[in-house]
Each structure stands twice: as C-alpha cells, then as structure tokens.
Amino acid sequence: MSKAKLKILTSSLAGCFGCHMSLLDMDERWLELADLVELVRSPLVDTRSQSRCDIGLIEGGLCNEENIHLLLEFREQCKILVAVGACAINGGVPALRNRYSVADCLEAVYLHGLNVTQPQIPSDAELPLLTDKVYPLQEWVKVDYSLPGCPPPADAFFQLISALHDGREPDLNYVNRHFD
Amino acid sequence: MIVSIANEYSVPVSEVRAIIDFYHFLSDKKNADYHFYFSNNIIDKMAHSDLLVLQLGERLNSIIQQDPSRVCLDETSCIGLADHAPAALVNGRPLPALNPQSIEEVAELVALGRPLDHWPAHLFQVRTRICRRSWLLNMSLPPGESLLSWQTKGSATILQELQASQLRGRGGAGFATALKWRSCEEQHSGEKYVICNADEGEPGTFKDRVMLSEHSDWLWEGMTLCAATVGASKGFLYLRAEYAYLLPQLETSLQVRRDTGWLGAALKERLGFEFDIQIVLGAGAYICGEESALLESLEGKRGIPRIRPPFPTISGYLRQPTVVNNVETFIHAAAIISKGSDSFLQLGTTQSKGTQLLSISGDCQRPGVYEYAFGETVEQILSDCGADEVQAVQIGGPSGQLLGPQSFHLTLGYEALGGSGSLMIFNHRRSLIEVVNNFTNFFAFESCGFCTPCRVGTALNQRMLTRLHLKQLRQHEIQLLEESVRLMQNSSHCGLGQSAGNSILNLLHDFPETVEQLLNTIGDDNEARLVQALQPAVQLRKS
Amino acid sequence: MNKQIIIDGEVVTYRPGQTLIQAARESGIYIPHLCYQPGYHAIGSCRVCMVKVNGRWASACTTLAAEGQVIDNRTLEVDAHRKQIVQMLFVEGNHYCPYCEKSGECDLQATAYELNMQEDHFQHLYPHRSLDTSHAEVWLDRDRCILCGLCVQASAEQDNKHLFTLGGRGTATQLLVNSSSGQLGETNISAADEAVAVCPVGALMKKQSIYSRRSGERTYDKTPISKLEFKA
Numbered sequence A: 001m002s003k004a005k006l007k008i009l010t011s012s013l014a015g016c017f018g019c020h021m022s023l024l025d026m027d028e029r030w031l032e033l034a035d036l037v038e039l040v041r042s043p044l045v046d047t048r049s050q051s052r053c054d055i056g057l058i059e060g061g062l063c064n065e066e067n068i069h070l071l072l073e074f075r076e077q078c079k080i081l082v083a084v085g086a087c088a089i090n091g092g093v094p095a096l097r098n099r100y101s102v103a104d105c106l107e108a109v110y111l112h113g114l115n116v117t118q119p120q121i122p123s124d125a126e127l128p129l130l131t132d133k134v135y136p137l138q139e140w141v142k143v144d145y146s147l148p149g150c151p152p153p154a155d156a157f158f159q160l161i162s163a164l165h166d167g168r169e170p171d172l173n174y175v176n177r178h179f180d
Numbered sequence B: 001m002i003v004s005i006a007n008e009y010s011v012p013v014s015e016v017r018a019i020i021d022f023y024h025f026l027s028d029k030k031n032a033d034y035h036f037y038f039s040n041n042i043i044d045k046m047a048h049s050d051l052l053v054l055q056l057g058e059r060l061n062s063i064i065q066q067d068p069s070r071v072c073l074d075e076t077s078c079i080g081l082a083d084h085a086p087a088a089l090v091n092g093r094p095l096p097a098l099n100p101q102s103i104e105e106v107a108e109l110v111a112l113g114r115p116l117d118h119w120p121a122h123l124f125q126v127r128t129r130i131c132r133r134s135w136l137l138n139m140s141l142p143p144g145e146s147l148l149s150w151q152t153k154g155s156a157t158i159l160q161e162l163q164a165s166q167l168r169g170r171g172g173a174g175f176a177t178a179l180k181w182r183s184c185e186e187q188h189s190g191e192k193y194v195i196c197n198a199d200e201g202e203p204g205t206f207k208d209r210v211m212l213s214e215h216s217d218w219l220w221e222g223m224t225l226c227a228a229t230v231g232a233s234k235g236f237l238y239l240r241a242e243y244a245y246l247l248p249q250l251e252t253s254l255q256v257r258r259d260t261g262w263l264g265a266a267l268k269e270r271l272g273f274e275f276d277i278q279i280v281l282g283a284g285a286y287i288c289g290e291e292s293a294l295l296e297s298l299e300g301k302r303g304i305p306r307i308r309p310p311f312p313t314i315s316g317y318l319r320q321p322t323v324v325n326n327v328e329t330f331i332h333a334a335a336i337i338s339k340g341s342d343s344f345l346q347l348g349t350t351q352s353k354g355t356q357l358l359s360i361s362g363d364c365q366r367p368g369v370y371e372y373a374f375g376e377t378v379e380q381i382l383s384d385c386g387a388d389e390v391q392a393v394q395i396g397g398p399s400g401q402l403l404g405p406q407s408f409h410l411t412l413g414y415e416a417l418g419g420s421g422s423l424m425i426f427n428h429r430r431s432l433i434e435v436v437n438n439f440t441n442f443f444a445f446e447s448c449g450f451c452t453p454c455r456v457g458t459a460l461n462q463r464m465l466t467r468l469h470l471k472q473l474r475q476h477e478i479q480l481l482e483e484s485v486r487l488m489q490n491s492s493h494c495g496l497g498q499s500a501g502n503s504i505l506n507l508l509h510d511f512p513e514t515v516e517q518l519l520n521t522i523g524d525d526n527e528a529r530l531v532q533a534l535q536p537a538v539q540l541r542k543s
Numbered sequence C: 001m002n003k004q005i006i007i008d009g010e011v012v013t014y015r016p017g018q019t020l021i022q023a024a025r026e027s028g029i030y031i032p033h034l035c036y037q038p039g040y041h042a043i044g045s046c047r048v049c050m051v052k053v054n055g056r057w058a059s060a061c062t063t064l065a066a067e068g069q070v071i072d073n074r075t076l077e078v079d080a081h082r083k084q085i086v087q088m089l090f091v092e093g094n095h096y097c098p099y100c101e102k103s104g105e106c107d108l109q110a111t112a113y114e115l116n117m118q119e120d121h122f123q124h125l126y127p128h129r130s131l132d133t134s135h136a137e138v139w140l141d142r143d144r145c146i147l148c149g150l151c152v153q154a155s156a157e158q159d160n161k162h163l164f165t166l167g168g169r170g171t172a173t174q175l176l177v178n179s180s181s182g183q184l185g186e187t188n189i190s191a192a193d194e195a196v197a198v199c200p201v202g203a204l205m206k207k208q209s210i211y212s213r214r215s216g217e218r219t220y221d222k223t224p225i226s227k228l229e230f231k232a
C-alpha cells in the first residue's frame, strides 16, 4: 500500500525562478513523483491552498516586506521547510546589494541608471518596501533542510523528496552537493 | 606618513599598515588636541558613562564641527579604573570618577583650549583604595632583601624555596612559578630575559595598577630576583598603554634603584651580575596580555599568539629563554624569598597557597583592592565590600565566570574559581543580558583575528547577544549560540577564544529565569524586527 | 627509528619531529586542511584540521606526533565540528560560488563538499571588503579571502617579493598589499607567482584564465578533495 501523498508548496521569493526550472527539469521522473506528492500551492500550478502542507520548497532569499510576510506564512503552513538554492541559503546574487545602502541602490537604478529618462524613485504604496539588506531564509525562520546549488540539480530535488516521502533522513550524494 | 615610517625602519609599507590597524591606539592620522577614550566596560556603563559621553559631545559639538582635529571622543576597552568608574583617558591621562560636574569642567577647559598641564589636578587624581590587607600588603620589604638572600643561598636554594611555597602565577593561568623559573634557569644557550606582564587588560581588573603605583619597588625586586636566579641580564616591563601615566613615577623608581645600587651596572659590583629593566608601552590590544602575543608585540609585531610549545622559558623574546610573569607574581616571589614561605604556606588551601589580590568593583559600597587568603567565600567578600541584593558576580573578568547566589559559597582558589584577579558585582537592578552583551562586545573587539573560531565566533556571538538583548533571537538560534561557543572553546588557538564564551554559557545555563524571560518573547517580535528592517526604505519613501 | 600513532584505528608510523598531518599524509590518510599546505610552515589559523588526540582537541598541523597518541580524525563528531568551522569561513566572507571564477577548483568549497556541508548554518556577516583589480595580470577579491596567510609566505619565501601582510585585527583582519597605495597595480606581482598559485580560494586570481573549464569537468566536480589529495 502506498503512503499518503505529500502535500507540497513551492515558492520563489528573491530568486530568479531558476530553481523552479530545475525542479521541472525532472522531466519524466515527475510521473514517478506524481505518485508521491501533490503540489497544493505553487507558481507551477493554479491552486493556492492555504491548508497545512508537508513540505515547503522555497527558492530565493528575502529582499522586501512581501518576501518576509510570505515566508512567515509558509513557515506556519509547512511542516518541513526547505531552503532551495544559493539565494535561499546565503542571499545569492541579490545579496550583492548588501554592500550598499538601500538609498544608494535605488538611486543608482532609478536616478542614475542607464537610459533613465525620468529620474524618480518609485514610491507607489502598492510596491513592497525593500528590506535593509537581503537575508537568507534562516535568518528569519527555522529552516529544516537545504538544497544547495544555483540551481540545485533536478536529481537533488528528487533525492530530497523521495527520502522525505519514505521517511528517510535526506542526504545528497557528492555530485548533487554543489554550490554553483 | 606610513611610507616614511616604512623607509625609516626598512620594513614593508604593508607591515606598518598592518600594525597600525592592529593596535587600537595607533593611527595614521595626527591625534586630536584632546583625544578622549571613555572606558566602555560594563562597570563604567552602569555608572552612566554613556550619558557623560553624550553630555561632553553636546557641549563640545560646535568645536568638533568647526575643527575635528581639536577634539575626538572615542571609547576603548576597560582602562583599569573600575574602582573609579566611570572613567576616561584624555591624551593618556586618567579622568577618574567622572560626573556631570566634572564633565562640565572638562568641557570648559577644552573650550578654552587649556593645555592638560594646566588643568586642575583633582580631575586626574586616582586615589589608591586598598581596602583589605593581609600577608603581602602588611609587609615591609626593604630593597635588596630577597637579593641578599639569593646571594647567600644561591639559585638552587631559591628555586627550592619558591617550589616549597607552591606559589602559582597570578596572571590567570596559575602556572607554578618555580617550575617556570627552573625551566628557564636550565637553558644553557643564549641571552635570557625577564618580562613582567603589566598588560592588565581583563576588564574590571586593576590590582596590578595599584601595585605599580604603590609598590613598584617590590616589583623591581621580584624581577631582579628572577634575573639573578635564572641568569638573565635584561628585563622588560610590558606596560599597557592605558597606564602610560604611571610612566614618570615608574622611571623614577627604577632610577632610584639604579642609584642605590640595586639595578643596572652597580649590581655587578654588589652581587656579581648585571641586570636592568626597560619599560615598553603597549598600544591598546587586550590580546597582548597573552604571554606569547606579548612577546610578539615586544618584538614590534602584531600581537598574534604563538604556537606553543615551545613555551617562552625555552623560546621567548627573540626566541631566547624568557620568564614572563604577572606583576603580582614577581612581588609575591620577592616577598616569599625575603620572609620565608612558612607564613605564606599557612594561608590558603591545599592547592592554592597564600593570598591573592582582588580588584572589586560594581555594585558595592567600597570598590578597591582586597587581599584575601585563598579559600575565602564569595559571600564573605561581598559582605566585606558592602554589596547588598547581589544578583550575580563576574569573577576573573569577562573570561572568567558569571556566578549567581547559588554559587556564592564557592571559594577563591584554583580548585574552584581559578586564579581570578577581579570581582565585578551586579545587584538586582542590573540586566544580566546587558552585562553579558557587554563582555561579548569586548571579545569581538579584542579578538586578534588570527584563528577562525574566535575571529568569526566572537562576531557571531556579538550579533546573537545583541539580538537576544532586543528579544529578537529565535529559539532555534540559541542552539547556534551554544554551538559557536563550543567551537570556540574547543578549537581556538589561544585562551581568549577558548574562554570568550564562558559567560554566555553561564547565562544560558545558570540563570534560567533571566533567559526564560527572553525566551518567552523569542519569535514574537517579527513585526518589530520587520519595522527595523524596513526603516531605510520607509525613510526614503517619506523624503 | 619509526614510531607509531593510531589514527581512526589505523596504525600510522611517524618520524620524530613530524606533525600529525605530515605523518598522516605519508600514510595516505587525509586530514582536512586549508591554511596548511605541504611545503609551507604550519601556522594553525584556520582550525579545519582539528582532531581529537586522546580525547582532547588539537590542530593536526601544529601538534607533533608522539608515542601513545590515539587520534580521532574522520569520526562523525570531528567532521561535524570541522564542518561548522568551514561554515564560519563561509559566513565570514562573501562567497557567491554560482558566479565565482574559482568554483569547482576551490579548496574551501571542496572541503565543504567533503564535509557534507549543505547550508551555511550561521548568520552571514556580509562584510564590506575591497576588491583590487589594479594589476594587469592578477586581481585580489578580498570577499573570498579566508586569511590563510599562504600567499604571505609564498610571496616572501618563494617569490622573494614580500608583497603581502595580514593586517588589522578581529573581523577587520585583511590581506594588505605591500605598496604605498596599498594596490596590486603598483607591485611587481606576476600571474606566475607562487603566491597566486597557492591561494586556495578565488581571492588571488590570474586575470586571463577564468572560467576555462566547464562545469562537470573541473577538479572537484566529481572527485572529492580527500581522493585528489594523494594523486599527482
């Protein structure tokens, strides 16, 4: 008898969606996974369930208030939270801005940027405010597992998900354990 | 300027820069006319030093704005005046027991541009507070007494007597003094050195300062006795820069010894060996109290602790056999040889003989230096110095232990509390997290940066403690804090990193109620933290 | 005469005067290390080579082998400890492996892989460190410098140029360049210098030869550092 399907949530915060692409890269192994998991909340599917999930796969770090609100919500919603990819683990490329102040960043882009015709820092109330720096997930919530890589190989996702489904402690073999 | 220094001493420019960046009191810029360093130890903070800095800053603001080269307000690790807190240094001179009135006075003098020599003397007056005398401090030690004893008995007997006294070092580690001297004495090669460690950087400690200002002759006696015993001809007093104001009187007392034939060339005629002592100033680095870092510093380098073994008695200053002892150790050695060890041995406990000097500060009526026989309880000491409603004490400085009332029955001595030269007292109104946070900042500032666990661990601890203080540390991060401290304890290269987390562990394990209060709110403050994180963006949107 | 110690249950012979790491290497036993490299003086600063000698922690590069030592090297406890030290090195700098020119060839990264490090664990310090691109052949990216001091030794003793010093203290410790401006451009460093070759990370790099090997074909892509240590 097969175990119940794991309910999975995925999301991309301050990331480039590359990790999600890699997740899709599992190709036909998705068919195998389909027996193990169900995507209940993800940009890859239409559903937006707010119910409890087993695993949250979070790509990207935290660069604005919206990211943080979402992450806190995901942490509540998910039994197991996984930091997926370099950005979720150490801020990644977006964290390059951590050497500058928020003001310097915005001014460089919106006032002095290339091809800027109407220099003005956007201030629409709808736009999420930037955080003082880009944070990795673990600086705001407890992270249970991490998948390193930029992006992590499809195989790494598979190793992690199948281990969690089978109730084994997830681990990555050498070739799947890379930081780039 | 750096380039010309490099040329003058024929060293690489980067070497000069490396050293300037290492020592807190060195800079490649000219010092301001009035350069203030406020002591930032917790004891000074408890005495409202922050408010005084603000007050002085406000009063001098217009001058600083006009011409920053006139005044600089800076802070530094404990300047060894915890019995006169809050205290500061101005151009190297002590400003003890500051208060709003004296700050007003100082501001006035600075505004007038009055040279320090013309400031009223009371501003600089450090009163010696010896509050309890016992075996050592009740003694009179005429110059040369122990040396004459050496002359009649010879080195072998002196070493035996020292060994019989079971004297242990008073600089913290408690190493047997006789073993150290003997090891150096046994070396046959090369020039030997005797070095007194007067770096006294452990916050809250000032007993060496009091000995240097009251009994420097005893110290010279002890160092000379050591030189005679091990066969050294050159001695150094490594004096922390914070005590530079003692320099004139120390030089004078050295000269008196030379003039009276107890030091320098005259010794040769009298006792058949030559020995002289040179005073060398540190430049603001706590790590230079660690003996091998001290040796590096003395050699003109950054104070990075050496790999040990070899120990200094085999390979010390300029890789020659060297004895490094604490101020109090040398004095005790001279006293023991002068007076014999019987009375000394009658005091103390099985493993800790004799007496010890304690620097007592914080929440008590009578801060100062106390001499106690080993074996005294913390409880008794607290009652002697007039401390009520004590919540905790920090014994042995930030690298020692934070003890709560459940441990006040413990006694001074290597068996229980270590060779601790200081006791800082915190009453029930104090926040212990603030205390430990202060210590953590101290270590992050003073880590020499050589090894990974201490360099990174002190910085991580500092951030975590600050967040714990703000009730922003997550429950799971408490574990990170413990892990960081354990890594430092287990794998740091020297004692600084190994002990820097002691008080953190004490706080977490021995003060469950205090931590409980912080834990209760951990994680409840996401909003507050978010507000803080969004602050710059909100500011920008407003403008 | 050869003497013996025991490392992870294996008898290892040593010659008096050898450190633990030297004795282990000669017997083909890998002890993780970064600031120590064969042919260089051990300074013992990175602490990655920590082992347990008769139950007490010690750095294998600075501890002399001695009769009676029983050493834990690749035990769960010791490796977990080392992993955290490596994690400290990661959070201390700014290590963005995804675009780092050294990725796949980097000893820090490879040691992290070896120790099965999958996340950075501690809070990131995100230091602001300077980049020096002033020289035509070599650049220095201090974001990735782990302060191992190998280039300092190499430049002084092998290249005879004395181009580097470690300066400052605490987390402000940094690699300083020996020129009046403090910039590499003013020095006579060359891409062929041992100081550049020895840098275990992507801090001192040759300018012309970056990204020359594809992902998958780089030194540590498929083979762990513990295996490569004894090749060559």
Ligand SMILES: Cc1cc2nc3c(=O)[nH]c(=O)nc-3n(C[C@H](O)[C@H](O)[C@H](O)COP(=O)(O)O)c2cc1C
Residues within 6 Å of the ligand: B168, B169, B170, B171, B172, B173, B174, B175, B177, B197, B198, B199, B200, B201, B202, B286, B287, B288, B289, B290, B291, B292, B324, B325, B326, B327, B329, B330, B494, B495, B496
């Ligand atoms: C970080 C650190 C700081 C130290 N600071 C001092 C100091 O200020 N004064 C001192 O006498 N010993 C200090 N010590 C201890 C010295 O390394 C050394 O043990 C001592 O000077 C030996 O003298 P003793 O045997 O007379 O105690 C320090 C040790 C460490 C690890």
Ligand code: SF4
Residues within 6 Å of the ligand: B287, B304, B305, B446, B447, B448, B449, B450, B451, B452, B454, B455, B492, B493, B494, B495, B496, B497, B498
């Ligand atoms: S433990 Fe700290 S002070 Fe000691 S060598 Fe290491 S970094 Fe320096």
Ligand code: SF4
Residues within 6 Å of the ligand: A179, C094, C095, C096, C097, C100, C101, C102, C103, C104, C106, C107, C108, C109, C144, C201, C202, C203
């Ligand atoms: S130096 Fe090594 S660890 Fe650092 S970013 Fe480059 S590849 Fe990664």
Ligand code: SF4
Residues within 6 Å of the ligand: C144, C145, C146, C147, C148, C149, C150, C151, C152, C175, C198, C199, C200, C201, C203, C204
């Ligand atoms: S530049 Fe490279 S070799 Fe030099 S200290 Fe930094 S990491 Fe070590």
